[in-house]
Amino acid sequence: MRSLITLLFILLVCTCVRAQEDKDARPLVVCSASIFADMAEVISGDLVRVESVVPIGGDPHIYEPTPDDVRLVSQADLVLINGLTFEGWMNELIANSGTRAKTVTITEGIGTIESEEYANSSDPHAWMTAANGVRYAENVRDALIELDPFNKEVYDFNAGLYIQQLQDLDAEIFRQIESIPAARRILITSHDAFRYFGRYYGIQVEAALGTSTDAEVQTDDVNRLTNIIRNSGVPAIFVETTINPKLIRQLATDNDVIIGGNLYADSLGEPDSPAGTYLGMLKYNVRTIVAALRGETGDVGVGLGPSSAQQWLLLSIILAVMAGAFGFMVNRLNRGIA
Ligand SMILES: [Zn+2]
Structure with missing residues (x-):
């Protein structure tokens, strides 16, 4: 009965929403x-x-x-x-x-x-x-x-x-861009969405993927980015919200730099987030890029699986629980026999 009432209520709400949409x-x-x-x-x-x-x-x-x-x-x-x-x-x-x-x-x-x-x-x-x-x-x-x-x-x-x-x-x-030391004005990111930004505001842009995202990353690109990170000494590279961070995480780990932020290029953030509007998105990006390239922030942790220490801790807990359960069962069985 209660589920029937719930169903009727949902139907009523949907109808009202529809009616409102149509009335707009x-x-x-x-x-x-x-x-x-x-x-x-x-x-x-x-x-x-x-x-x-x-x-x-x-x-x-x-x-x-x-x-x-x-x-x-x-x-x-x-x-x-x-x-x-x-x-x-x-x-x-x-x-x-x-x-x-x-x-x-x-x-x-x-x-x-x-x-x-x-x-x-x-x-x-x-x-x-x-x-x-x-x-x-x-x-x-x-x-x-x-x-x-x-x-x-x-x-x-x-x-x-x-x-x-x-x-x-x-x-x-x-x-803001001028406040980054000149040698560190290099933006390394997932896909080539920042070329207008880079050319206009004066920051070198290097991307793993081209201007579209439907291509595979080539080994050449990985080598090129690795060389740029090593030669320039940039402290941070960046991922983007609409793109899988795996490759950039790997590059960061291999070259001992941090992921300085999750940038917005092809989509806004959620409405209540700092990047929920176009103006907010531009502000958020520049603030994130500048702080990371000036060495003022830590790794944002994107694409980071659990560390090996965390994995060991988890494994230890599981083993302890299993040992406890085993002990309990043995105890019960012994009592049953006695
Ligand atoms: Zn794009």
Whole structure:
């Protein structure tokens, strides 16, 4: 009986949520990834409903859309994408959804860096500098105004504030990077998402994987990174939240350096984390990189299995428990016989 009531209650809640979703009369803006959804949320205030296709923590390079994503895009009034082959699967998703919504590429007008892996294509990670973030913000603002011209003033106002914050942060990042001793301004990380960041703010970037994440790491790359770590004397290397940390952990252990942080490149952090917004993510990254390369932090422990001492302790406890149980059983059996 109780389970029946619970089931009815769940059904009622679901129906209410559905009804609320359907009642939301605001235009729906669908973004490919969480970083762009945050930009759209900030600039739109609460005048539109914003959804991201790739969930937080997902890897947009290799994401596989679900039937729910098709349904979401089919209901969109505006679709915002990064383009530059970041989320190539979006084209098919948009086509399959049958949506008539306009798709806007929000990297329009940004001076791109050529991809090192693929001929005639650009590195997609343009959002990694706050200066480029300004251009993203302008493109999102213009797309919202075109969708909803009635609220132009609100979008202009919100974008103006946001752009000011991005420009302030841009200057702050330059100051922060300059505080790292020049010889240690080397950022070694999982995949090549930091080339815009490195070129613009003046820090050498070396990555285990290329600008996409769907490739295998080559022995050459491991040797190259090992040489760079040894020759430069950097105290720390970095992992990224959307990528398996195994290789970077191995490199750190082999070369006696620490993993200085878990950086955000292709996804925001959870909403209540310091990297839960685009501005927060840029701030978190630079703070983490600077502190670790200045030698002010310890290893973040990512990808670290239990140490051998911990493994021995665990084994000892298991053996002790088993010996105790064995002793208890022998004792009981003896008593039974007596
Ligand atoms: Zn990436």
